Amino acid sequence: MIMKRCLFLSLLSCASLSIYAADIPNIVNANTANTRQACIDNATNECVNTNCINSSALNCTQNCQTVAVNKCKGMTE
Numbered sequence: 001m002i003m004k005r006c007l008f009l010s011l012l013s014c015a016s017l018s019i020y021a022a023d024i025p026n027i028v029n030a031n032t033a034n035t036r037q038a039c040i041d042n043a044t045n046e047c048v049n050t051n052c053i054n055s056s057a058l059n060c061t062q063n064c065q066t067v068a069v070n071k072c073k074g075m076t077e
């Protein structure tokens with residue numbers, strides 16, 4: 001009876017660890033996406049603050065966004 005209980009608890013522990021381990025890639029992917037978006041936001045703001053304040057270009061902010069996306073693209077590869 002004690003052996004069955006120990007075996008059951010061991011299997012239960014392994015199953016719990018397996019389920020937790022399966023969630024780790026999802027957490028990493030979410031963190032990467034958040035980091036990439038933060039990179040894009042920061043690069044866009046920096047570009048806008050540096051280049052668009054005195055610019056007469058109507059699409060300056062859009063250009064900054066494009067440059068930021070390209071700059072941060074490597075974060076997901």
